[in-house]
Amino acid sequence: MTQLICKNLCLGYEGKTIVKNINFSVNSGDYICIVGENGSGKSTLVKTLLRLIPPLKGKIVFKDGFGKGEIGYLPQQTLIQRDFPASVKEIVWSGCLNHSRFRPFYTKEEKALAQFNLERMGIAHLKNTCYRELSGGQQQRVLLARALCAAGKVLFLDEPVTGLDPKAVQEMYDIIKKLNDEGLTIIMISHDVHSALKYASHILHISDNAFFGTTSEYLKSEMGKLYDLQTQKTQTELKTAGENK
Amino acid sequence: MIEAIQTLAMYFSFPFVRYAMICGVLIALCSSLLGVTLVLKRFSFIGDGLSHVAFGALSVATVLKLSNNMSLILPVTIICAILLLRSGQNAKIKGDAAIALISVSALALGYLLVSAFSVSANISGDVCSTLFGSTSILTLTKIDVWLCVILSIIVIAIFILFYHKIFTVTFDENFARATGIKANNYNLLIAVIIAVVIVLAMNLVGSLLISALIIFPALSSMRIFKNFKAVIIFSAVLSVFCAISGILASILIETPVGSTIVAADLTAFIICSIIAKLSKSN
Numbered sequence: 001m002t003q004l005i006c007k008n009l010c011l012g013y014e015g016k017t018i019v020k021n022i023n024f025s026v027n028s029g030d031y032i033c034i035v036g037e038n039g040s041g042k043s044t045l046v047k048t049l050l051r052l053i054p055p056l057k058g059k060i061v062f063k064d065g066f067g068k069g070e071i072g073y074l075p076q077q078t079l080i081q082r083d084f085p086a087s088v089k090e091i092v093w094s095g096c097l098n099h100s101r102f103r104p105f106y107t108k109e110e111k112a113l114a115q116f117n118l119e120r121m122g123i124a125h126l127k128n129t130c131y132r133e134l135s136g137g138q139q140q141r142v143l144l145a146r147a148l149c150a151a152g153k154v155l156f157l158d159e160p161v162t163g164l165d166p167k168a169v170q171e172m173y174d175i176i177k178k179l180n181d182e183g184l185t186i187i188m189i190s191h192d193v194h195s196a197l198k199y200a201s202h203i204l205h206i207s208d209n210a211f212f213g214t215t216s217e218y219l220k221s222e223m224g225k226l227y228d229l230q231t232q233k234t235q236t237e238l239k240t241a242g243e244n245k
Numbered sequence: 246m247i248e249a250i251q252t253l254a255m256y257f258s259f260p261f262v263r264y265a266m267i268c269g270v271l272i273a274l275c276s277s278l279l280g281v282t283l284v285l286k287r288f289s290f291i292g293d294g295l296s297h298v299a300f301g302a303l304s305v306a307t308v309l310k311l312s313n314n315m316s317l318i319l320p321v322t323i324i325c326a327i328l329l330l331r332s333g334q335n336a337k338i339k340g341d342a343a344i345a346l347i348s349v350s351a352l353a354l355g356y357l358l359v360s361a362f363s364v365s366a367n368i369s370g371d372v373c374s375t376l377f378g379s380t381s382i383l384t385l386t387k388i389d390v391w392l393c394v395i396l397s398i399i400v401i402a403i404f405i406l407f408y409h410k411i412f413t414v415t416f417d418e419n420f421a422r423a424t425g426i427k428a429n430n431y432n433l434l435i436a437v438i439i440a441v442v443i444v445l446a447m448n449l450v451g452s453l454l455i456s457a458l459i460i461f462p463a464l465s466s467m468r469i470f471k472n473f474k475a476v477i478i479f480s481a482v483l484s485v486f487c488a489i490s491g492i493l494a495s496i497l498i499e500t501p502v503g504s505t506i507v508a509a510d511l512t513a514f515i516i517c518s519i520i521a522k523l524s525k526s527n
């Protein structure tokens with residue numbers, strides 16, 4: 001089922017175009033990775049899809065699962081959060097706020113939903129711990145649990161593994177894969193092209209000449225080949241470096 | 246001891262001392278509630294900046310010989326608060342620089358105007374009392390007190406009503422926006438409230454010391470407590486306690502009210518820091 005269609009999208013701020021001619025569509029259950037160089041407009045695209053900024057040109061058709069207050073979003077960590085005195089519970093609860101309008105408290109159902117998502121992320125035992133005392137991987141799980149409280153069928157992730165240690169990175173990818181298998185549509189910005197190719201069903205490469213297609217199509221395309229060459233090169237370099245030792 | 250109580254009882258038989266106590270407690274309460282949000286949003290200095298703006302506006306009002314100073318000070322301060330908090334990350338002049346810019350300009354222009362068009366014989370005395378609030382809290386009228394009570398109730402009610410939204414907007418503005426919370430409106434709300442609190446607080450501690458009321462209780466509380474609700478509640482309690490003990494102490498040892506309250510806040514901060522250090526090493 002199609003959830004989102006973007007046609008000839010041009011994005012940017014205050015009339016300045018950053019990306020041109022983006023065409024893609026999202027079907028339910030897809031695992032889409034958005035890759036591209038720094039400043040190519042990945043974050044701008046996600047902000048547009050979250051309706052935080054309007055597109056300059058082109059058309060976006062929001063369908064099932066992309067309604068207002070239905071999207072789960074895992075933003076990049078900010079400086080403010082590092083020393084924020086809040087318990088895990090309070091943060092996960094705040095994911096339920098999109099349902100509450102002017103109600104100044106959380107209902108039993110919302111608290112149950114938060115508890116369910118804490119257990120889903122395997123962090124229910126940390127419920128009363130202070131956020132700033134958690135490890136990077138645990139913090140990401142808390143924010144993911146919060147995103148799941150807000151999410152209906154779609155989850156946006158903005159570089160979810162940046163700054164994590166290798167073990168936490170692997171765990172994060174496993175969790176995201178599990179959520180995708182449970183039926184959530186995943187749209188993820190990533191710098192880690194290697195893992196993107198390993199897990200994603202579709203790749204959206206943003207550049208002057210944007211590419212969208214399945215992962216195997218991407219590997220056959222010009223850009224994908226370029227990437228493949230690069231990895232081969234690094235692998236040979238690593239090999240020779242190892243041999244020289 | 247008995248002597249001290251007798252002195253206090255004597256002072257509290259005067260209505261203006263009672264008024265000062267009521268206003269002091271309310272202002273301390275309001276400023277500490279907002280303080281936590283402002284400190285976490287990295288806007289600790291906004292109190293300082295806005296209070297200087299309020300001082301500038303007061304000078305203009307004095308020069309223009311307005312009968313009611315509030316009618317000029319409040320709107321001017323609110324507008325500046327909105328400009329400062331709204332500009333946020335996309336501004337050409339960044340947050341801290343913008344605050345410094347507005348703050349010193351207002352201070353300088355205010356003093357300039359008062360000196361150039363002086364209406365009273367003792368300019369430096371007037372300026373000193375506005376900056377350090379040395380006497381103004383003891384000259385409150387009944388109307389001032391009522392205004393203070395009403396505005397405080399509004400501030401507290403808004404804070405309780407929007408508590409969860411303020412938490413979310415403070416913790417993660419991007420997430421809040423993405424889930425459909427109108428983060429800009431809440432930033433605007435916070436800006437307006439803080440402006441109101443600052444104009445009220447000018448009477449209590451004066452322009453220069455307002456920052457202390459906003460940041461000290463929040464910082465002390467953040468040292469000890471680890472969840473948001475506890476931080477807010479303790480900072481409110483601590484702030485009220487410091488305001489009361491500061492006012493009482495200032496009566497007993499005959500010191501200026503504002504600076505005594507700030508000294509009490511500082512002491513509380515040091516004690517909280519020591520407690521946090523001790524509990525960490527255990």
